[in-house]
Amino acid sequence: MRRFGSIGLAWALVASAGVAQDIKPAVPAAATKEKPAEPVEKIVPQQRSTKLSGMFGGQRVNYTATIGETIIAGDDGTQKAAIVTTAYVKDGRDPARPVTFLFNGGPGSGSVWLQMGAFGPKRVAIPSNGTDDGAPPYPIVDNPESLLDVTDIVFIDPPGTGFSRLLGKTEGKEFYGVTADAKAVAEVIRRWISDNGRWNSPKYLGGESYGTSRSAAVVNQLANATYNDVALNGVILISTILDFGAGADRAGNELSFITTLPSMAAAAHFHGKVPNGGGAVQLEPFLNEARAWAIGPYATALLKGQQLQGEDRAAIRRQLARFTGLSEAYLDQAELRVSPDRFYKQLLRDRGLSIGRLDARYTGKDYDSAGENYDNDPSFYGIDAGYTAAINAWSRGTLGFVTNREYQSIGNLGRDWDWRIEGGRDQNAYLNLTPYLGTALRENSGLRIFVGQGYYDFATPFFAAEYALSRPGIPQDRVEFHYYQSGHMMYVRDQDRAKLSADIRAFIKRR
Incomplete structure (x- = not known):
C-alpha cells in the first residue's frame, strides 16, 4: 500500500442542448404505445x-x-x-x-x-x-x-x-x-x-x-x-x-521520492547491497537513519531542484548510494530521483534478477536483463x-x-x-x-x-x-x-x- 507546494486541478463541465425539428408522417396512436416493461425477477439472497x-x-x-x-x-x-x-x-x-x-x-x-x-x-x-x-x-x-x-x-x-x-x-x-x-x-x-x-x-x-x-x-x-x-x-x-x-509517482512530486527512500533502504539491506546488509539485526537502526536522512538532507536537496550543484549535489549522491545500494553514476543520471519501478529492476541487475513490488524479498527472472522495468511482480505471481x-x-x-x-x-x-x-x-x-x-x-x-x-x-x-x-x-x-x-x-x-x-x-x- 502510491507535497510540498500547491497543486490545482481544473474540472470543466461542458453541456450543450439543442432541439431538433424533425417532421415525420403522423403515426396512429396505437402504434406509438410503449410496450410494457418486463418485470425484473428479484433474487432471493443465499x-x-x-x-x-x-x-x-x-x-x-x-x-x-x-x-x-x-x-x-x-x-x-x-x-x-x-x-x-x-x-x-x-x-x-x-x-x-x-x-x-x-x-x-x-x-x-x-x-x-x-x-x-x-x-x-x-x-x-x-x-x-x-x-x-x-x-x-x-x-x-x-x-x-x-x-x-x-x-x-x-x-x-x-x-x-x-x-x-x-x-x-x-x-x-x-x-x-x-x-x-x-x-x-x-x-x-x-x-x-x-x-x-x-x-x-x-x-x-x-x-x-x-x-x-x-x-x-x-x-x-x-x-x-x-x-x-x-x-x-x-x-x-x-x-x-x-x-x-504524497505518493503519486509524477514528475515534480518530490515527496514521493522521500517517502519511498526508507523502503529502498530496507530492500537494499535485505539483498546485501549496502554495508552490513543482509541481516535483520542491523536493519532497524539503518532504517532509522534512512528516515532521518530522507525527511532532512534529502528533502532539502530535492526542493532545491536544479540549484543543487557541485559538492552539495555530490554529498547527497554519495548518501543516496549508501542507502539504496545503487551506483553514484546511475543516481546522477536519474537526477537523484529513482522511481520504484526503476528500482525493482536496477537493484539486482548485476545478478540478472528483479525484485518484488508487494514484497521486495521476492526475486524474479525476466525475459532479459536490459529492460528498465520488470516483466511482472514476482511477489504477486509467487x-x-x-x-x-x-x-x-x-x-x-x-x-x-x-x-x-x-x-x-x-x-x-x-x-x-x-x-x-x-x-x-x-x-x-x-x-x-x-x-x-x-x-x-x-x-x-x-x-x-x-x-x-x-x-x-x-x-x-x-x-x-x-x-x-x-x-x-x-x-x-x-x-x-x-x-x-x-x-x-x-x-x-x-x-x-x-x-x-x-x-x-x-x-x-x-x-
Whole structure:
C-alpha cells in the first residue's frame, strides 16, 4: 500500500442542448404505445451456515460460519447489488463480545487475502521464505492465529469483488468509487449489526491496502455522514495508503521520492547491497537513519531542484548510494530521483534478477536483463494461485456456497474507479483520506488506530503511512504502529503472521 507546494486541478463541465425539428408522417396512436416493461425477477439472497470448531489463540472455540448475500436496493426497491459476507461467530452469540469487519483493497480485490492468509479459521499454507507457491494441491490448514478467541469476524466482499455482483441493469458507476463503495459497505455493516443484535458490541473495522482507504471512507459514512450512528472502538490498517497525493509517482512530486527512500533502504539491506546488509539485526537502526536522512538532507536537496550543484549535489549522491545500494553514476543520471519501478529492476541487475513490488524479498527472472522495468511482480505471481484455489475450495466446499460465478480475487475496478471525494477541486487534486480518521478520532474519545506495515512493501511504503498519520489533527496517543520483516501481505511469512495476530489480539483486548 502510491507535497510540498500547491497543486490545482481544473474540472470543466461542458453541456450543450439543442432541439431538433424533425417532421415525420403522423403515426396512429396505437402504434406509438410503449410496450410494457418486463418485470425484473428479484433474487432471493443465499445464506449457508456451518457449525465448526477450532483452536485459536490457545483456546477451543465452537463457532458458526455463515456465508451469505446482502441485497442492496435503490430507493424504488430495485435490487442493485448482492454483497457476499462470510461471518465467523462464536456459538452462544454474546452481544457483549467484540465483532470485527474486514475487507481487502484493490479496489477490486476480494477478502480472500485476509481471510485465507491471516485471520480466517483456515489458511492456505504457502512458502514463508519468499519463494513461488508452485502448483496445486495447496494445503488448507488450521489457523491458530485467527482472532476468533477475542472477536467475531465478518469478511466483506464489496460490489465487484469475490462472489459479490451487480444485479439487473445496475451500472458500475453506482458502486465503483471511493464514496459509493464506502456507502455500500457501511450499509452492509449496519444491517449486519441490526440483524444479529450487535448494536452494543465493541466494533472494529479494518482493511488491507486500498482497504485502509476504504476503512477511512467507511468510518466517515458510519460516524460522520450517511448514518452518523455507528461508533467504533478501533480501526485496523494493514499496509496503509491514505494520502494518494504524497505518493503519486509524477514528475515534480518530490515527496514521493522521500517517502519511498526508507523502503529502498530496507530492500537494499535485505539483498546485501549496502554495508552490513543482509541481516535483520542491523536493519532497524539503518532504517532509522534512512528516515532521518530522507525527511532532512534529502528533502532539502530535492526542493532545491536544479540549484543543487557541485559538492552539495555530490554529498547527497554519495548518501543516496549508501542507502539504496545503487551506483553514484546511475543516481546522477536519474537526477537523484529513482522511481520504484526503476528500482525493482536496477537493484539486482548485476545478478540478472528483479525484485518484488508487494514484497521486495521476492526475486524474479525476466525475459532479459536490459529492460528498465520488470516483466511482472514476482511477489504477486509467487502466491496468487494458492490463495485463489483455497478460497474457492473453502467457500464452495466446506461452507457450501452455490454459484456459477468466478471468484474475483483481484480485478481491474481501479481503472474506472471514481476517485473523487467531496470538497471540490483542491480536495480531489490532492486525494487524502486521512482527515476522515482525524475527525473520527477527535469526535470519539474511545477510538484507536492500529497500523501494521511491512518493511519490504513498495505498494504502500511504511514511511508514507507514518507521514500521513503524523499530520495535524491526528491524536498521536491513539495511533500505534507495528512493523514486520516482510512486505505488503506480511502474513505470508510465518513469523510475521504470528506477530500480526498477537499485536492485533492485544490491541482488541486493551479496549
